[in-house]
Amino acid sequence: MSAASPDAAGTRICVVGDELVAGLGDARGMGWVGRVAARTPSESPLAFFTLAVPGETSTSLSGRWETECNRRFGSGENRLVVAPGSADLLHGVSLARSRLNLANVLDDAANRQIPTFVVGPPPRTDVPESALGDLSGAFADVCQRRRVTYVETFEPLRTHEQWLSDTSAGDGTHPQQAGYGLLAWLVLHNGWHEWLGLPQE
Secondary structure: OOOOOOOOOOEEEEEEEOHHHHOOOOOOOOHHHHHHHHOOOOOOOEEEEEEEOOOOOHHHHHHHHHHHHHOOOOOOEEEEEEEOOOHHHHOOOOHHHHHHHHHHHHHHHHHOOOOEEEEOOOOOOOOOHHHHHHHHHHHHHHHHHOOOEEEOOHHHHOOOHHHHHHHHHOOOOOOOHHHHHHHHHHHHOOOHHHHHOOOOO
8 A cells, every 4th residue: 555665764554453444345445544545645655554353352453453563563653543343342342341452552552652543433233323332432532531533433424324325235334435435534534644744635
């Protein structure tokens, strides 16, 4: 997703999350990460590394992010995007544990002076809407307490006609091209460029 050479001392951005990070269901293969990368012009090299695990809980994410990112971070600036999905609701992870898992990731990254950006879980039909709203709210609170940018995707898309039609046209749970475009728009218009220290496109 980047023209940067492997040895370029630019900015490396690791994006950790579930299958949405990999763009599952997108016929163009870009997902929201690819769309965001394509609309993030920078004079210095930006290299995006997507680290997706399908159906991953926040417990699993918190346990693997550092090891996997360490293998991809370079000698320049390193940044972390965390995109926790809604699998916690499918696997019985308590809300308190979900909060703690994300808090641990953000605190560990802060201790290493790695700037972090968080993208919340979008709506899906296989989990209770109220529970997903609570999960997104909990993640938002964890980020707010640490002054980490949080992109709320659940509430803006919960009743969004294009999101609902796009997901229902696929497998009923994951978006297609239009849905990933909406996710990318939310990221790009909720602090992304500011987080990178870049002018708004």
